[in-house]
Amino acid sequence: MSQNRPFVSNAAMTAIAIAYRNPDIAMIADQVMPRVPVSTENFKWLEYPLADAFTIPNTAVSRRGQVPEVEFGATEQAAAVNDYGLQNVLPNSDIEAAAAQRAQGLSTFDPRNHATAMLTGLMLLDREVRVAAAVQNSANYAAANVTTIASAGDRFDSDTSDPEAVIDAALNGVLLFRPNTAAMSAQVWQKMRRQPNLVKAVRGTVQADGKITRQEFADYFEIPNVLIGEAFVNTARPGQPASLSRAWGKHISLLYIDRMANTQGGMTWGFTASFGSRIAGTIPDADVGLKGGEVIRVGERCAELVVAKAAGALIQNAIS
Numbered sequence: 001m002s003q004n005r006p007f008v009s010n011a012a013m014t015a016i017a018i019a020y021r022n023p024d025i026a027m028i029a030d031q032v033m034p035r036v037p038v039s040t041e042n043f044k045w046l047e048y049p050l051a052d053a054f055t056i057p058n059t060a061v062s063r064r065g066q067v068p069e070v071e072f073g074a075t076e077q078a079a080a081v082n083d084y085g086l087q088n089v090l091p092n093s094d095i096e097a098a099a100a101q102r103a104q105g106l107s108t109f110d111p112r113n114h115a116t117a118m119l120t121g122l123m124l125l126d127r128e129v130r131v132a133a134a135v136q137n138s139a140n141y142a143a144a145n146v147t148t149i150a151s152a153g154d155r156f157d158s159d160t161s162d163p164e165a166v167i168d169a170a171l172n173g174v175l176l177f178r179p180n181t182a183a184m185s186a187q188v189w190q191k192m193r194r195q196p197n198l199v200k201a202v203r204g205t206v207q208a209d210g211k212i213t214r215q216e217f218a219d220y221f222e223i224p225n226v227l228i229g230e231a232f233v234n235t236a237r238p239g240q241p242a243s244l245s246r247a248w249g250k251h252i253s254l255l256y257i258d259r260m261a262n263t264q265g266g267m268t269w270g271f272t273a274s275f276g277s278r279i280a281g282t283i284p285d286a287d288v289g290l291k292g293g294e295v296i297r298v299g300e301r302c303a304e305l306v307v308a309k310a311a312g313a314l315i316q317n318a319i320s
Helices: 011-019 092-103 111-135 163-172 184-194 197-201 214-221
Strands: 035-037 042-047 077-080 082-091 147-149 183-185 225-229 230-232 242-244 252-254 270-274 280-287 292-306 312-316
Touching: 011 111, 011 280, 042 163, 082 092, 082 111, 092 111, 092 292, 111 230, 111 270, 111 280, 111 292, 147 163, 147 242, 163 197, 163 214, 163 252, 163 312, 183 214, 184 225, 197 214, 214 225
Parallel strands: 035 270, 147 312, 183 225
Antiparallel strands: 042 077, 082 292, 183 252, 230 242, 252 312, 270 292, 280 292
């Protein structure tokens, strides 16, 4: 027997919501804070004391004595996923008109799928902004691992700066695990890659012209993953002329990210707890237009968590 539900999930539309990627914008949120599945809305994760892994107990054992025993502790932290969603209303007259055009071979446009793709793009952009804010927030790092470049002459868009020294110091200041991921905006990358002193150091030459590649940067600093955020976001109020700014700011984050880490263990700077996959579907709306309509809704349930502040470093104001 069929059941009436307030939200009807549509398999084809959900597939679009999961797979959609904007080809014009490089989103890096899922690489910077990888998704980790959780089985419930409210969940717990384990935080292990730093001292347990580095405090050496007495290991000597006498001929008839007992082997020294150690105990590992963990603090249980509680968290919950947040609900994120967007919707768009389509009149049935629009849906029917598009269907008639497709039936006559005059068009391939489907307003449902178009709305799903557009909503998904906005959902991805919203997540990109949330992750960028978390990654470039100095409060999410151990205080000793935050470097602020105050002088314009020391920033990486200045010919007199020394990016190599600043980046090396930041990398070496991270205890436990050397960062394996660098995240920055395209604006920072485009200016830093031309910095004369960095070009000479990476290329091993006195020639300061040109620019280094992302792979050259990764190899030189031994950072396997160099992620460049290219997303733009409109910061103007609704109804006002668009004012685009970059989702990622003028900072550089150096992080140790373990994609195998989860809520039960593993050292990583941060991850995203995801409850289920992204969804998409329709809700009938009798109050839309003369013939009613459909609400197209896309959503997901997740929470971005910083779980090991000591496993990352932040270089603030890398460029002016």
